[in-house]
Amino acid sequence: MTAALALGGAVAATAAPSADRRAQPQARVWVTTVDRSELLHERAPVTFREGTSAEPTIVVDPRRSYQSMDGFGASLTDSSAEVLYRLSPADRDEVMRSLFDPARGIGVSFLRQPIGSSDFTAADEHYTYDDVPAGQTDFGLRSFSIAHDEARILPLLRQARRLNPKLTIMATPWSMPAWMKTGGTLAGGRLADDPAVYRAYARYLVRFVQAYAAAGVPIDYLSVQNEPQNRAPSGYPGTDLPVRQQARVIEALGPLLRAASPRTKILGYDHNWATHPGDIASTPPGEDPETDYPYQLLSGPAARWIAGTAFHCYYGDPSAQTALHDAYPDKGIWFTECSGSHGPDDPPAKFFRETLVWHARTLAIGTTRNWAKSVVNWNLALDATGGPHLGGCDTCTGLVTVGADGTATTNAEYYTIGHLSKFVRPGAVRIASTSFGTVGWNGQLTDVAFRNPDGSTALVVHNENDDPRSFAVAVGDRIIDYTLPGGALATFTWPAHPALRSDLREIPLTGATVVADPAGENPAAAVDADASTRWSSGQAQAPGQYLQVDLGATRTFRRVAIDSGGNLGDYPRGWQLSASDDGTTWRTLATGTGVAQLTNVDLPRTTARHLRITSTAAAGNWWSIADLRLYT
Known part of the structure; x- marks a missing residue:
């Protein structure tokens, strides 16, 4: 079986057509169900009517707007590149189209790229772009090279940009080079507290941005450390970077980056919604566990260089994003990492269902209703064992799984991202919509709505309940009626239409x-x-x-x-x-x-x-x- 045949749900679908002002407005509907009987399946359109409904009614109000959206996607890790290159060139191209092509695939529009090695590394050892023998330093960055990425990662990134020219790319290091760190290792330790090291690390990051741009992959956003409070990574690169050190790096980086790559904006923090108890417990004696890390960062002088903050899903809940937005409304919020993960004995059907419903309500809807400008999963593609990886997670899944037999299959994350990325265009703005569900599960309907740059609307609705739920969607003084199966995720789209306008605010x-x-x-x-x-x-x-x-x-x-x-x-x-x-x-x-x-x-x-x-x-x-x- 070829990869193209195994990729369920990568259906061709276009954006909502221009409205015929003489016709009654209609909404197009795409549905994914927990039993996989429908995978981004386009159902018959529904026509807006006048009147009311006895059912709970989602009121969409385009006059109230919130954050603009950059995009939705995952990370093309070293491991993702490795497994994609196990496919034949034709099958790899088909998988890439299913991921990045907005018409023939789901139109992934945001990638978060590791700067150097992460736990999802196919190599035999971890690496950065300036590794030197133990005991040596390289303040002049004479050994700097992105040659490792030129074989597979960069060609795939360039292909992704060709398939989706509106692709946004963020870059994040899991560790700076070991010679910059206490302990001299990539896994653990801290950045040496030396002004010369801060300057060298800032230059290293700028060199990366410049090298990637020269290779045809410009970087839009940059954070200076993945999960800076993860002090004891399990066999993979990581760095304990307290607020004061992240601030010093950013203060050194900001002016250099502005001169070298004005398009590249700095994001701070890049860690969980709340500080994990394990990270609190690992705080060195006498030090502040910095459970308010992003608040401290944005309240200091480094904030002038920071466009906003980035969050992960592994502890806390998305309401933390709104709390930070309320404190610093001029700073953006990006959601940049979450992986599907399963128990060693979970059957595929159970894992698909549980991942779909959790990611739908918590990420696709929960993060965006809490000011996130992006929704980004972890690996774009992995093999059937959840690898290859070098340390770290051994139960993670990607948007796509590449089997040993050369087949590629889509996972729940492909659909939770696809219900956004295929229909919500970069530059779209979230608009108001009443939502009855919660990220903690209350068995209700939860939703989020967006107005695209062309004036069309995309509404994503998730039925949290195990049983079917009926509801209405009201726009202006028109409504549509719908019923979703238990656990299902749906996207409704409709073009701008005079009948859907309202003078009420x-x-x-x-x-x-x-x-x-x-x-x-x-x-x-x-x-x-x-x-x-x-x-x-x-x-x-x-x-x-x-x-x-x-x-x-x-x-x-x-x-x-x-x-x-x-x-x-x-x-x-x-x-x-x-x-x-x-x-x-x-x-x-x-x-x-x-x-x-x-x-x-x-x-x-x-x-x-x-x-x-x-x-x-x-x-x-x-x-x-x-x-x-x-x-x-």
């Missing part, structure tokens, strides 16, 4: 406060702009129950959206919307009978400081409000 409810009767569960969750949280009555619906909001200031609005979220049936069976200027004297704005999870109450232009939603009917269901939204 959401009003932020920052500073709003809430009281409820009954208090039930967490009244403040109704105005936290997070549909995965909710206020719930905690008891059966009854007339007179209410939720009351002090908006914090007088607001003028034309629509109030009462969203009961993902818990089907928790909408009010009858409701009354009232307003007040002082919280004492109330006037009724509207009344109605609840029929759906999302109730949009359209009003004449209304001004008020206080709102109250009162239940006017009885039902056995609890009453929930996941999100209260005002529009003007």
Whole structure:
């Protein structure tokens, strides 16, 4: 069997076509299921209609935008290059097309390249680009050479750039040359605390950037150390680089890089969402474990040279990215490494399912909803044993597995990346969408939406639950209805269309406060702009129950959206919307009978400081409000 025949899911699919203004707008749909019965399979399109839906409704709001996107992908490690070169030239070309071609493949658009050796190295020993005999130094970098990469890595990188000219490339070292380090070894130790060494390391990194550019592979981003708190790597290169040392390297590197390669931006940190307990335990006695590493880095003078920070998935959760963004909103966030990993006895079907659902909710959606400008897995391709590797992980998987028989098969990561990279173009901007799921798994629908440079929209939806889930997607005043199998991942795309426009703009409810009767569960969750949280009555619906909001200031609005979220049936069976200027004297704005999870109450232009939603009917269901939204 050839590689091309074994590559399931590498289907040809184009971006959403230009809208016919006379036709009803449609969304195209691609689905991947946990049983592999559908792998980036394009289903029949669905037509937007007028009206409402009884199901939970994902509201996509293009008027609210967040970060721009650089791309999605993995790393073309030394091991990845090795296994790809085990294929025949024709089969290797087909695998590369399936990975990088935006039309015939998934359009991988971001690569994170090791500078020298990592654990995924096919050589017999680890290496950098300036290795000299033990006891010697090379401050003049006379031994510097990227010859190792010229055989396989650079040809593949050049081919990837030809297949996808919009490819972004980041570079990261696992270790500086051993002669720059305490202990004189690539595996472990620290950068020598010597100004001459800091300068030499900065020049080494610039030489790499220049050499790669001369070889036809310009570097867009550069971090100065992979996982700087991993002090005891298991038989592979690594360096303990405390904040003060990373800052000194960056301060030496910044001016040199600006002069030599202005396009290349520096990223700091490049480690986990939270400091791993093992890294805390390995902190030398008397030293700060630096659990706030990225905060310290961005608060110092080196920050002037730093475009932002990079994160990995191996400890903590993506909310750490939003916390850092909130503290330093002018600095970008990139997600740059996560590997699928399996137990030694995991059957393939179990591993595919578990990887798909975890990566879908945590990486594809979780990182991007938390400000990541990229989503990057670890190895692009590995062999059937999860190698070759020299130390480090022995249960990792790549986007593609190359078998001993010359076949290439796609793994779950191929699809979790593909549901983004094939449809979300570099330069796209994340836009607002209500999402009911969490990265910790709550069995709901979770999603993320993007507006492409051509004006089209891509919406990625994951059903966290094991059972099928039905939902609606609302854009402007039109909706589509859909059902996803348990665990499935889907991408919806649609072109810009006059029927999907809206003049309404959401009003932020920052500073709003809430009281409820009954208090039930967490009244403040109704105005936290997070549909995965909710206020719930905690008891059966009854007339007179209410939720009351002090908006914090007088607001003028034309629509109030009462969203009961993902818990089907928790909408009010009858409701009354009232307003007040002082919280004492109330006037009724509207009344109605609840029929759906999302109730949009359209009003004449209304001004008020206080709102109250009162239940006017009885039902056995609890009453929930996941999100209260005002529009003007």
